[in-house]
Amino acid sequence: xxxxxxxxxxALLTLNAESVLALSxxxxxxRAEEAINAPRDRTVKEKMTLIKADGTKKKRTILFYQKGxxxxxxxxxxxxxxxxVGFLSLSDDRMYLYMPAFRKIRRIASHIKNExxxxxxxxxxxxxxxxxxDDYSAKIDKESAGxxxxxxTPLPNADVSYSKLKMEVDKKTFLPLKIEFYSKRGRLIxxxxxxxxxxxxxxxxVGQVTMETIKTAxxxxxxxxxxxxxxxxxxxxxxxxxxxxxxx
Amino acid sequence: xxxxIALILWLFFAFDFSIGFAGAEVKGPDISGFFxxxxxxxxxxxxxxxxxxxxxxxxxxxxxxxxLFTQASLKARYYDLPVLEDLPSVSEIESDYPVDLLLWEAxxxxxxxxxxxxDLKIGKQQIAWGKADKFNPTDNLNPNDLTDFLDFExxxxxxxxxxxxxxxxxxxxxxxxxxxxxxxxxxxxxxFLFGQRPGRVKLPAKTLENGMFAFKFxxxxxxxxxxxxxxxxxxxxxxxxxxxDSLEIGFPELQVAGFDFSGEFRSIGFWGELALFxxxxxxxxxxxxxSDDPFLxxxxxxxxxxxxxxxxxxxxxxxxxxxxxxxxxxxxxxAKIEKKILNDDLVLSLGGGLEAGExxxxxxxxxxxxxxxxxYQGIGNVEITAGIYLFEGKKETSLGGWKELxxxxxxxxxxx
Numbered sequence: 001x002x003x004x005x006x007x008x009x010x011a012l013l014t015l016n017a018e019s020v021l022a023l024s025x026x027x028x029x030x031r032a033e034e035a036i037n038a039p040r041d042r043t044v045k046e047k048m049t050l051i052k053a054d055g056t057k058k059k060r061t062i063l064f065y066q067k068g069x070x071x072x073x074x075x076x077x078x079x080x081x082x083x084x085v086g087f088l089s090l091s092d093d094r095m096y097l098y099m100p101a102f103r104k105i106r107r108i109a110s111h112i113k114n115e116x117x118x119x120x121x122x123x124x125x126x127x128x129x130x131x132x133x134d135d136y137s138a139k140i141d142k143e144s145a146g147x148x149x150x151x152x153t154p155l156p157n158a159d160v161s162y163s164k165l166k167m168e169v170d171k172k173t174f175l176p177l178k179i180e181f182y183s184k185r186g187r188l189i190x191x192x193x194x195x196x197x198x199x200x201x202x203x204x205x206v207g208q209v210t211m212e213t214i215k216t217a218x219x220x221x222x223x224x225x226x227x228x229x230x231x232x233x234x235x236x237x238x239x240x241x242x243x244x245x246x247x248x
Numbered sequence: 249x250x251x252x253i254a255l256i257l258w259l260f261f262a263f264d265f266s267i268g269f270a271g272a273e274v275k276g277p278d279i280s281g282f283f284x285x286x287x288x289x290x291x292x293x294x295x296x297x298x299x300x301x302x303x304x305x306x307x308x309x310x311x312x313x314x315x316l317f318t319q320a321s322l323k324a325r326y327y328d329l330p331v332l333e334d335l336p337s338v339s340e341i342e343s344d345y346p347v348d349l350l351l352w353e354a355x356x357x358x359x360x361x362x363x364x365x366x367d368l369k370i371g372k373q374q375i376a377w378g379k380a381d382k383f384n385p386t387d388n389l390n391p392n393d394l395t396d397f398l399d400f401e402x403x404x405x406x407x408x409x410x411x412x413x414x415x416x417x418x419x420x421x422x423x424x425x426x427x428x429x430x431x432x433x434x435x436x437x438x439x440f441l442f443g444q445r446p447g448r449v450k451l452p453a454k455t456l457e458n459g460m461f462a463f464k465f466x467x468x469x470x471x472x473x474x475x476x477x478x479x480x481x482x483x484x485x486x487x488x489x490x491x492x493d494s495l496e497i498g499f500p501e502l503q504v505a506g507f508d509f510s511g512e513f514r515s516i517g518f519w520g521e522l523a524l525f526x527x528x529x530x531x532x533x534x535x536x537x538x539s540d541d542p543f544l545x546x547x548x549x550x551x552x553x554x555x556x557x558x559x560x561x562x563x564x565x566x567x568x569x570x571x572x573x574x575x576x577x578x579x580x581x582x583a584k585i586e587k588k589i590l591n592d593d594l595v596l597s598l599g600g601g602l603e604a605g606e607x608x609x610x611x612x613x614x615x616x617x618x619x620x621x622x623x624y625q626g627i628g629n630v631e632i633t634a635g636i637y638l639f640e641g642k643k644e645t646s647l648g649g650w651k652e653l654x655x656x657x658x659x660x661x662x663x664x
Contacts, residue, residue, distance in 0.1 A: 050591060080280055080663035081629040092471055093512070104376040107473055107510045109517030111553045119592030159515070184555070218591055241367070241414055245359060248309065248317060 025138035028148050028169055033069065035174040036130045038203050041067040041233040045077075045226040050120060053217035061225075063246075069131045071238040075247055082118065086247030088238060089128040093159070096240055098247045105240050114161035121190060121211040121220040125161055135160045138167070146171055162189075173197060173204040188214055201229040281306030281321075286659035291636075292652045301396060301659075302326035305352070315359040321352040325395065348395075353405045365414045374405040375423060377464065377477060378521050379510040383565045383582070385523035385545035386477050386506030389423060389462055391484035392431040392569065398637060398653070400569055404432050418467045425460040428452045430499060431484040447495025452482050472511035479504040483527075485570060491532040500538060501528040515552070522546040527572065543567075543574035559586040568603075568646050578615075578645060579604045593626035603647045615647030616640045629663040 023031070048060040061078040070091040076082040084100035093110040113125040132138075136152035143149070152165040163186055168178040175197060181190040191214065196207025209222045236242065282305050288298035307321035327346040332338050355371030378384030382401040393402035406429045412421045430451065452458045460481025467474060482499045490496035503526040510519035522544060529540035545567030553559045561584045567577040584599040598620045605613030621635035636656045641648025 052591075079629055080282075081625065081631065083280060083663075094471065102376060103374045107379070107517070107519075109512035109515060109551065111512075111515040111517065111551070113515075114555065115553055115557065116588070116591060119588075121591075216591075239414075241412075241419070245317075248319070 023148075025140045025148075025150050026133070028140070028150060028174070029136065029138040029152065029167070030133050031174040032167070032169050032176055033130060033132050035204060036176070037066075037069040039201070039229040041065070041230060043228040043231060043233070044224065047223045047225055048120065049221045049223070051219045051221065065233060065237065067233050067235070067238060070129050071235070072128060073238055073243060073246065074127060076118070084247050085118065086243045087117070087127065088240065088243045089124075090238060093128075095124065095128060096243060098243050100247060105243060110159065113159075121213045121218055123161065126192075126211070132165075132167075134158075136165065141166065147177060170197065175204055175206060190214065196224075200227055203229055275309070275311035275317075277308055277310040279306060279308050280664060282661055282663045284659055284661040286657055288655045288657045290653075290655050292654040298655050298657075299396075300326075300328040307353070315361075317357040317359070318355070319357075320354040323350045323352040324348065325350070363413075367412045367414075369408075369410040369412075372405045372407050373410065374403060375408060375410060376403070377475075377506070377508075379473070379475075379508040379519045380521040380547035380549055381519075381561065381563060383547040383563060383569075383580075384521060385525075385547065385567065386479075386504065386508055386521055388479045388481065388484075388502070388504050388523075389425065389460075391429050395432050395434055397434050404429070418465070421464040421466070423462045423464075425481065426456070427454045428458060428460060428482045428499065429484070430486065447497060449486065450489060450496060450498040452499060458482075470511075472509055474507070474509040477504075477506035477508075479506070483572070485572075487530065487538060487572065489530055489532070489537065491535060491537070498530075500530055502526070517551040518549065520546065520548045525572075539573060541574050543572075543577060545571075545577065557587060557589075559588075560584070561586075570646070579607060590626065593624060595621075595623040595625075597621045597623075601647065603641065603645050605642070605645050612642065613644060614641050615645030615649070617647050631661045631663075632658070633661070634658045 042065070044064040044066075046062050046064060048062055050058040050060070059079070060076060060082060063075040063077060065073040070089075072087075072089045074087040076085040084098075086098035088096040088098075093113075095108045095110070095112070096105050097108050098105045108124075113128070114123055116122070117124050117127045132152065135155055135158040137155055138150040138152045141149045141151040148169045148171060150167045150169060152167060154160050154163070161184075162181050163184045164182040166178075166180040166182075167176050169175070170177050175194065176192075177194050179192040180188055181192070183189045190211060192209060192211045194206040194209050197204060198207055199205070205224070205227060207224045210219055212219045282303075284301075284303045286301040288300070290296045290298045302325065304324040304326075305321065307319060309317070309319050311317045325348045351372065353372050353374060355369055355373045358368045358370075360366065361368040375389045376384075377387040377389065384401070387403070389408070390403035390406050392400070393404045394400065396402070406425055407427070408423055408425045410421065410423045412419055428451065460479070462477065462479040462481070464475050464477040480503050481501075483502045484499065486497040486499055488495065489498035489500070504523050505526075506521070506523045508519070508521040510517070512518065523546065524542055524544050526542050527538055527540055529536065530538035547563055547565045549561065549563035551559065551561040563580075563582045565580040565582060568580065571577050580601055580603050582599070582601040584597055586595060586597040588595050599617075600619070601617040603615035603617075604610045605615075616639070618638040619635060621633060623631060623633040625631045634657065638654050639647050639650045641651070643649050643651075
């Protein structure tokens with residue numbers, strides 16, 4: 001009798017555990033977003049390589065600051081032709097660009113979201129924020145031993161440039177390993193792949209991100225050089241006052 | 249002598265003569281800059297040789313402490329070979345060589361000075377105000393740099409003390425310029441404004457009373473950025489101040505109250521900039537040269553990027569930068585389309601403008617400009633640009649009056 005009771009309890013617990021572990025697409029997306037935005041703030045120095053289809057390369061160095069999911073500040077350190085250019089992205093689609101030659105900060109409207117960011121394969125939208133759950137609903141398309149593949153479709157009235165995203169999420173870290181971006185006409189236009197996952201300061205991070213434009217076979221590769229987490233960046237860091245200061 | 253002072257100051261900034269403090273966040277010293285050569289051909293009446301412009305710009309930045317930033321920059325400009333008419337001038341070519349060496353900016357910036365919310369910037373500096381693109385009637389602090397007349401939005405840095413105080417999303421800026429500096433004119437001098445006449449220039453005296461100042465209050469509401477500003481100083485573009493036989497030009501006092509805004513509606517960017525000018529009355533004997541009636545100059549603009557990547561910008565401008573007085577302001581519609589291809593390596597743009605001297609009489613009083621341009625930036629830090637300026641219209645208008653300035657240009661720029 002005792003044995004039967006033990007088996008029944010184990011069976012019940014197992015069923016219960018399965019129902020907990022069976023995450024929905026939206027829940028996985030939320031976990032992915034939380035994994036991306038896990039630290040309170042992040043400072044990253046990256047080498048950016050722009051690679052043409054014929055293999056010609058252009059190299060740049062950028063500094064990337066992030067706080068939460070909606071505050072980002074990006075500075076170009078090298079080479080000389082883009083040095084000092086700064087980009088600030090805040091909530092409500094507020095974006096500012098600092099062009100050092102004019103000593104002026106210019107507000108840029110969200111019509112530019114779909115455009116290449118400074119000649120890279122990332123768009124302004126890609127660089128601006130990682131708040132997928134605000135704009136997309138997700139359903140599980142496929143599941144393998146190590147990954148979930150989600151299909152993200154825009155929520156009604158979401159102001160996004162893509163008709164659909166396919167996101168492959170790592171089951172262990174919940175970081176997206178691959179994202180495919182589809183145009184409004186339903187064509188695959190870009191593919192982002194993440195490699196070299198590692199743990200730094202107790203956070204899972206990606207060592208290399210590649211964004212490829214399918215039509216031109218042009219790629220932008222971001223290689224991590226240095227990273228700092230939770231260094232106490234205040235909200236005041238993400239202001240136009242500081243954009244100018246950091247960019248010079 | 250001025251050239252040598254400029255060079256010494258630049259060298260001081262370029263090389264680290266100071267001792268860094270332990271634990272301080274130090275940046276630099278860091279040297280960067282560019283050189284650019286531009287060749288123009290006049291195309292109004294056949295193809296003839298035009299102006300040559302060469303610029304070597306270099307800046308040195310140094311931040312010995314986290315809240316202390318310094319910058320000094322030098323600009324050397326070369327304007328083609330001098331006119332050599334006799335033997336002595338050939339043998340002493342260096343004395344006539346048309347090169348300007350200017351200490352461009354040289355300032356010290358103290359962030360969080362005394363209070364966390366106060367920034368101070370002292371020295372020769374560029375202060376750019378206004379939210380419109382190039383046509384900024386509220387931007388009256390630095391004098392215009394008209395050495396290249398077609399590059400009319402360029403400004404010359406001036407000696408100033410600027411204090412900015414930040415409270416939440418609001419910023420209050422105060423600027424004091426201890427003395428007046430006039431606009432820089434092309435090698436042809438003021439001929440394009442006043443013709444070839446002998447004359448003299450009357451500059452405001454360098455007294456404390458003639459110091460210029462300005463204030464600006466910036467904020468943000470309903471996702472729209474805005475600012476109110478006020479400027480009291482002198483007009484940097486001269487006017488004729490005496491109607492006697494010999495020409496006398498001066499720089500009258502000026503006050504400007506400004507307002508600007510920028511935001512977006514359904515992804516379309518918009519901005520506006522309004523400046524109410526309060527000129528000083530000028531008389532030559534019984535004749536009024538300049539009225540003290542206030543006049544309003546403004547710019548309204550929109551921009552949008554279509555899904556095919558074509559960028560469109562359109563601005564409506566009331567009053568070009570050289571126009572003064574309520575009865576002398578013309579209306580302009582300026583538009584530009586731009587397409588970047590090959591991951592921004594190649595930029596194609598087509599700009600155009602229509603000027604109306606009087607909207608009701610546009611057929612008799614119009615001017616137009618067309619400026620296509622192609623720019624390539626696919627090799628290292630090199631940028632190659634080629635374009636054309638084509639003017640048309642009635643002589644009474646600004647654009648129509650520049651008909652003989654039709655030209656094509658090629659320029660090459662290298663950043664280092």
